[in-house]
Amino acid sequence: MRYCWHVSLRERKRARTRQALVDAATRLFETQGYEGTTIADIAAAAEIGTRTFFSYFATKEDLLFPEAEDRLRAALDAIAARDPGDRPAEVLLIALRHVGEASDEIVSPLAALRLELISTVPSVRGRGLQIQQDAQLEIARHLAAAFPDELDVVGAAALTGAFVGAVTGALQALFDQPDGRGPAELRAAMQAAVAQTLAPWMDER
Amino acid sequence: MRYCWHVSLRERKRARTRQALVDAATRLFETQGYEGTTIADIAAAAEIGTRTFFSYFATKEDLLFPEAEDRLRAALDAIAARDPGDRPAEVLLIALRHVGEASDEIVSPLAALRLELISTVPSVRGRGLQIQQDAQLEIARHLAAAFPDELDVVGAAALTGAFVGAVTGALQALFDQPDGRGPAELRAAMQAAVAQTLAPWMDER
DNA sequence: AAGGATTACTGCACTCAGTGCGGAAATGCA
DNA sequence: TGCATTTCCGCACTGAGTGCAGTAATCCTT
Numbered sequence: 001m002r003y004c005w006h007v008s009l010r011e012r013k014r015a016r017t018r019q020a021l022v023d024a025a026t027r028l029f030e031t032q033g034y035e036g037t038t039i040a041d042i043a044a045a046a047e048i049g050t051r052t053f054f055s056y057f058a059t060k061e062d063l064l065f066p067e068a069e070d071r072l073r074a075a076l077d078a079i080a081a082r083d084p085g086d087r088p089a090e091v092l093l094i095a096l097r098h099v100g101e102a103s104d105e106i107v108s109p110l111a112a113l114r115l116e117l118i119s120t121v122p123s124v125r126g127r128g129l130q131i132q133q134d135a136q137l138e139i140a141r142h143l144a145a146a147f148p149d150e151l152d153v154v155g156a157a158a159l160t161g162a163f164v165g166a167v168t169g170a171l172q173a174l175f176d177q178p179d180g181r182g183p184a185e186l187r188a189a190m191q192a193a194v195a196q197t198l199a200p201w202m203d204e205r
Numbered sequence: 206m207r208y209c210w211h212v213s214l215r216e217r218k219r220a221r222t223r224q225a226l227v228d229a230a231t232r233l234f235e236t237q238g239y240e241g242t243t244i245a246d247i248a249a250a251a252e253i254g255t256r257t258f259f260s261y262f263a264t265k266e267d268l269l270f271p272e273a274e275d276r277l278r279a280a281l282d283a284i285a286a287r288d289p290g291d292r293p294a295e296v297l298l299i300a301l302r303h304v305g306e307a308s309d310e311i312v313s314p315l316a317a318l319r320l321e322l323i324s325t326v327p328s329v330r331g332r333g334l335q336i337q338q339d340a341q342l343e344i345a346r347h348l349a350a351a352f353p354d355e356l357d358v359v360g361a362a363a364l365t366g367a368f369v370g371a372v373t374g375a376l377q378a379l380f381d382q383p384d385g386r387g388p389a390e391l392r393a394a395m396q397a398a399v400a401q402t403l404a405p406w407m408d409e410r
Numbered sequence: 411a412a413g414g415a416t417t418a419c420t421g422c423a424c425t426c427a428g429t430g431c432g433g434a435a436a437t438g439c440a
Numbered sequence: 441t442g443c444a445t446t447t448c449c450g451c452a453c454t455g456a457g458t459g460c461a462g463t464a465a466t467c468c469t470t
Contacts, residue, residue: 010437010446038426049449054428126331129338133330137377154394157378158371158402165370166363172342173362189359197363200405215418215466243455254420259457 018056018066020046025063026110034121061127064114072135074098079142088147088156089201092163095139100167119175132168136160166197223261223271225251230268231315239326266332269319277340279303284347293352293361294406297368300344305372324380337373341365371402 024045028037039060043053057063075095082091117124140157151159170193174186181189229250233242244265248258262268280300287296322329345362356364375398379391386394 008438013437014447039428040426051429051449051451052447055447058428060427122335123331125338126328126335129334130327130331133334133373133377136374137381140374140378152398153382154375154378154398155401157374158398159374161370161372161374161377162367162402163370165366165368165373167366168338168370169341169345169362169364169366170359172338172366173345173359176342177358193357193359193363196360197367213467218466219418244457245455256420256422256458257418260418263457265456 014056017046017048021048021053021056022063022066022110026113029113029117030109034117034124059127061124064110064117064124065128065131066110068131068135071099071101072138074101075135075139076142079139079146082146088143088151088159089163089198091146092139092143092160093198093202095143096163096167099135115175132164136164163198166194170194170197219261222251222253226253226258226261227268227271227315231318234318234322235314239322239329264332266329269315269322269329270333270336271315273336273340276304276306277343279306280340280344281347284344284351287351293348293356293364294368294403296351297344297348297365298407300348301368301372304340320380337369341369368403371399375399375402 021042025037025042028041028045032041039053040050042063043050075098078095078098079091082094086094114124114128118128119125137157137160140160141153143160144151144153144156147156167190170190174190226247230242230247233246233250237246244258245255247268248255280303283300283303284296287299291299319329319333323333324330342362342365345365346358348365349356349358349361352361372395375395379395
């Protein structure tokens with residue numbers, strides 16, 4: 001039995017190695033490109049065996065989404081902490097904001113790299129969409145649980161899908177047109193389009 | 206120069222081989238499973254060389270989405286043929302109905318298999334989402350072009366994303382709960398949830 | 411109908427992601 | 441210190457996907 005206040009050596013070491021892998025991958029992807037970097041390269045740079053890599057990340061793509069679980073948890077917590085008066089769509093928006101919060105680290109090297117690779121490397125985009133969809137379903141489940149009188153799981157999933165889809169669609173369109181806008185402008189343009197799209201939901205009552 | 210009414214031998218043969226590949230893959234996936242079937246198996250069953258497979262389909266996953274382009278084209282045509290009085294959301298719904306039309310062939314062996322593999326094999330789901338997102342963006346572009354006064358590309362993408370997201374989310378939630386409902390019931394449940402979710406948009410004015 | 415030009419087919423050798431296995435090393439715990 | 445449990449990691453392997461180069465099929469012109 002492990003005492004809960006004790007973070008074992010193993011856990012610390014594991015977290016350190018995991019971070020080392022992400023850092024090494026970020027650096028190598030930036031210098032050699034995604035396809036030009038092999039898993040063997042990354043493992044070597046993080047000073048572990050190639051085989052061991054796969055006990056930290058299941059696939060090469062997953063290196064680019066290391067905080068996916070944390071973000072999801074933040075969103076679920078936000079749903080659980082809803083104010084009693086709020087309506088589902090409002091709670092959902094707050095939760096989604098928590099997910100996007102981490103993309104305030106658009107400044108972070110990893111996040112910037114991720115955005116580039118998503119629009120560049122098909123397999124990365126595919127993995128990202130998968131992760132997004134899984135998170136969506138989980139959020140929908142919790143949302144339905146938080147509003148048992150007003151939503152069932154399918155309805156909650158439709159609502160969540162609509163909101164996430166609006167954001168994702170706007171972002172995709174923005175990144176598709178090759179203008180030289182900075183991150184802040186992109187963000188503003190996206191928020192404007194999404195706000196207008198979702199307006200019919202938010203302003204009733 | 207080729208005369209437009211002439212379908213060359215090459216094209217006919219190519220289409221036949223392509224169909225043979227899809228048929229062989231469908232059969233093999235059903236009997237041996239997706240992972241249990243190699244591309245070499247499929248190529249052999251369609252009587253072509255393994256190497257030649259890749260001049261028909263870029264990846265193994267693409268075998269499961271052979272009519273993706275046709276469906277997209279149908280949706281785009283529907284947008285182009287809009288009635289002058291229609292509002293964007295209505296046209297979009299009509300277009301999306303054209304995309305889904307092909308899934309009326311839920312009866313078709315391929316469509317049924319696809320649904321199963323999407324919820325079973327990660328790479329298949331990833332590819333499906335990718336195709337979906339690409340189609341979304343293309344639809345948004347044409348929608349924006351069809352309503353130049355009311356939508357820009359980003360706004361159209363947000364709208365399209367919201368609608369597609371609602372459908373996709375509802376479907377995902379439905380297929381996730383392991384009840385024994387038939388295709389017709391699933392369809393009905395999905396449509397109900399989506400209709401309710403999108404109601405705030407449709408009933409204004 | 412025959413010619414050369416173009417395009418498709420295919421085998422070969424190769425890279426790389428990812429897996430199963432088994433032994434060796436590190437860690438946790440008493 | 442000693443023993444149980446994880447973790448690490450090399451090895452051998454499968455299967456997807458690519459580049460290349462030679463051969464076969466199709467096309468088009470005359």
